[in-house]
Amino acid sequence: MVASELSQAARAEKADPQPLQLAAQQINDGHEPAPPLVNRVGQSKSPYVRSHADGRVAWQLLNDESIERARKENKLIFLHIGFKACHYSRLTSTESFTHRECASILNESFIPVIIDREERPELDTIYMNYVQAVSGSGGWPLNLFLTPDLEPVFGGTYYPAPGSNNGGSDDEERLDFLAILRKLQKVWKEQEPRCRQEAKEVVVKLHDFAAEGTLGTATVQPGVAGSQTAAIGRSETGLELPESGRAAAAVSSELDLDQLEEAYTHIAGTFDPVYGGFGLAPKFPTPPKLSFLLRLPRYLSPAQDVVGETECAHATEMALFTLRKMRDSSLRDHVGGSGFARYSVTADWSVPRFEKLVAQNALLLGLYLDAWLIAGSGEKDEEFYDVVVELVDYLTSSPINLAEGGFVSSEAADSYYRRGDRHMREGAYNLWTRREFDTVIGDDHEAALAASYWNVLEHGNVEPDQDPNDEFMNENILRVVKDIPEIGRQAGITTDEVKRVVTSAKQKLKAHREKERPRPEADTKIVVGRNGLVISSLTRAALALSTVDASKSQAAIEAASKAAAFIRSNLWDQSNKTLYRIYHEGVGETKALAEDYAYLIEGLIGLYEVTADEKWIEFADELQQAQIHIFYDSPTPESTTSRSSCGAFYTTPENAPHTILRLKDGMDTALPSTNAVSVSNLFRLGTMLNNDSYAATARESINAFEAEILQYPWLFPGLLSGVVTARLGGVTWVVVRGPDGAQDELTTKLLRKLSVEASGGLRNVVLLKSEEDVLAQRNPALKALVQTQRPGSYLLENGVFRPITPADVA
Known part of the structure; x- marks a missing residue:
């Protein structure tokens, strides 16, 4: 293949470089001379992309104009995917993109396009899959050479600066960026048909590799209460949605609680008993995996029985041990309490990559919140309390919490060691x-x-x-x-x-x-989905801190509420029922992805639980309907092929611009998967709003990943929580407050207890004041409860609401 030959040939090319003028002449043979490229990235809303506006490279945005120019001039597109906080993204910019000859080649022989991975993560995923498949490794920045049809010809991550040898011998030396550019010039000129053919074959293989969520073999089986047709109805918003006749759709009989035990066993087998975490270096915090371990002993008893009492206890021990090691590690800012770095280069957490991702810190807040409440009794000065408070302060203070509302994306790895320095260093602040x-x-x-x-x-x-x-x-x-x-x-x-x-x-x-x-400089763009994760964690923290630090609890509520209000006012187009993904000095053009809807809906449900303000549930419901309308792959009856529709949410809308694949996200990675969070949201909203169609959509989404879950259950801990809910049902707590909104001590204890995460739709909290409340109007059972019962807290048990007891909150 061309890609495999490039690495071998580029070293020879370094010894006999093709003159730049000749290369430029060759690349344009047979084509009209084109005017020089002009840098266009000043138009972007991404601070990372805009930081390249004044450099030597004439960067273009990924749009129809740049692609059409590549086609017209018959040039490869050089696609650079990076992000502002990344050390190696900055290094590439300062080393290679400022290099005069590199810039000249890029401008004359390629169409150089730059994107921010946080703005277009779906493109990052597609091309990262390619690079990992051909090289065995991945990372950022991601540098790719694409045909004008956006099909990959060659790609890699960080390329050393021109002329560097990294301390190795000539044979072991990594190819530098200039050598790569020269070779791609020659290959495209001499072997263009082969490049195009092999790139098309690569895309076919990427399609097969991206089959996740399309292989589910279970036929959705409606029960006697359900409709026998795949009818389509219209929601109150006018969006086409599946009808509630699908309410009896069942989770595949192959998916059961046994997968919990398999997932636990595999995760335990990769646990590092010396330093915590999983696997070898580099070592990542992996919040979804740790969350799964902390949840196991809190599932309903049938699930615990399958996994085993000893195993559930060990799951908690592994998670707490890892969180202790991370708490003490170099990932944490021990001086200023400004969060955790992204990951460690070493297995013992001693040498971090210093960038700080705000979304990851939000997830870590949730984990340390659980650890604090699980390891002790949730009082001040108990283990992990200091980390919880640090993270709440970090997320609710400048520069992370923006004055107008919303949260920034990240803080950079690189900074100046002292004021007045001319050069940045990785980790200098720490x-x-x-x-x-x-x-x-x-x-x-x-x-x-x-x-x-x-x-x-x-x-x-x-x-x-x-x-x-x-x-x-x-x-x-x-x-x-x-x-x-x-x-x-x-x-x-x-x-x-x-x-x-x-x-x-x-x-x-x-x-x-x-x-x-x-x-370190912050990337001040607001990313909707990542803000949703912060909102979710802050609302849980507000509940947990309400009785031990009222001021911090209130600060968390205010920051979360302000962010949600900002997003609704600035990034939600009410007339078109469309959410936008990015805000930085105005709304970006990129429409929200499925993850933005999922994470934001989860945050809004949490915001309702802590404020009792029903506008957040109404907004969550509106977003949920839009997410289904835009992204949901409604099942085809008797799906038999990998290309049949079979449920679950696609990452992108249909016909998303400049995207060669449409993916479904079911595996948890550094972030919880879109479909896992969506399943949880659907179960919770379905219960609160008496919407059986939502629950059916959740079950269909689980079924879509049946083949993958059965083979690799440990990669899908979030969806496994959905399986538990589908099998065992959720637990619903209802708090009926008086007209003044007051609540008794037992209710306060209950809400605090429920701040421990139980995702997958396992628990629902409904707050009511009167039968005029939106939820009471939409849910007859809730309306009857508020009409007949005095203020207090109630548990739905065997179809009947009963008052809670001290044992329920112990």
Whole structure:
């Protein structure tokens, strides 16, 4: 294949480079000379894309104009996919895109196009699948060479700067970016038909690889209460939606609770008992996997019985152990409490990649919230409480929480070590030499104690084999290696004294850093789905903190409410029932993806649960109807082929622009899968709004992934929660408040208990004041309850509401 030959031939090309002028002449043979490209990316709403507006490369946006120019001039498209927080994205920009010859080749022989992976993650996924398939690895930035039909010819991740050899021998040396460009010029000129043919074959293979969610073999079986037809009705909003006659659609008989045990067994087999986490380096936090482990012992008893009591306890132990290791690791900002870095290069969490993704920190807040409530009794100063408070402060404060409402996307890995520096360094905001550390703390004795606590060493604490480019020479990345009681015993002082010293050191280091070092730059664009994840975690935190820190609870509610209001006002087109994905100095052109709807709906349900404001449930319902209308793959009766419609949500709308594949997202990765969150939303909204069609859509969505779940259940923990709900049903709690909205102590305890995550639609909370409430009007059972019962909390059990007891909230 052309792609496999490029790596071999490019080294020879470096020794006999094709002259730039000749290459430019060859590439245009037989075609009309075209005017020079002009940089167009100043029009973008992405700060990352716009940061390339004044460089040497004449970057284009991915649009019809740039694709048509590639076709007309018969040029390959060079597609660069990066994001602002990424160290290697910045490195590529400063090393290769500023290189005069690289820029000239890109401008004359290619159509250079740049996109932000956070704006178009579906394109990132498609082309990342390609790069991983041909190279065995992935990462960012993603650099691809595409035909004018957007089919991949060649691709990779970070390419070294022209002329660099990375310290290896000539044979082992990685190809630099200039060599790659020269070779692609020649290959396209000499082997264009072959390139096109092989690219088309690649797309066929990508179609097969992307069959997830289209292989489900179960036929949806309506019961006696359901319609025998696949009727289509219209919702109150005018959108075409499946009719409630599908209410009895059943989850495949092959999908059962046994998959929980299989998933647990596989995950436990990859657990690292020394450092926590799963697998080897690089090591990622994997919030969906940890969430699954924490949920297992909180499923209804039949599910726990299948997995086993000992196994459920071990699941909790694995999750808590991992969260402790991450809490103490270099991923955490131990000085300023500004969140967690994205992942660790090492298995022991000692050397991070320093970018901070706000969505990941929101998910970590949810995990540490669960850990705090599960490991103790949810009181102040218990284990994990400090991390919960740190993350709430981080997410509700500037620069993460924007003044107008909404949350930024990320903070950069690279920054200046001190004000006035000319060059950025990776992790500079978080690095300390021993000399600077001691000087800032001042007192030699206290500095020694703090250094012992955070592993601050004279010659730095990063092992040389983990620092091949000497980026961290003599530098220390703070991480806890000794607990406070151990330091006290070794120093012959009390635990309280060690705590005082560590607290004092932290305050001094923070003050020094804020004065001397610029904070890493934030990517200030609002991404709707990622904001939904933050809203969801903050609402849960607000419930949990309500009795221990009312001010932080209120801050969480206010930040979440303001973000939701901003999105509804600025990114939701009410007239067209369309949500947009990006906001930065105005609304971006990119329409929201299925994940944006799913994550935002989840956040809105949480916002309703903490505020009792029904406008959030009404907005969630409106978005849910739109998501189904735009993205849902309504099942074809008796689906028999991989291309038959079989339920679940596509990532993109039909005929999405500039997309060669339409994917379904069922596997959980660093983020929970779109379909898993959607299944949970559908079950919850279906119960609250008395909408049987929503529950049927949830079950059909689960069925769509039957083949994959049966083969690899551990990759689908989110959808497994949906299987549990489909098999066992959910639990519904109803709080009836008086006209003044007051609630009793038992209800407060209940809501706090329910802040522990139980995704998959396992639990629902309904808050009512009168029979005029929207939910009471739409759900006859709720209306009857509020008409006949006095204020208090009730549990739906065996079809009957009963008052809760102290045992329910124990």
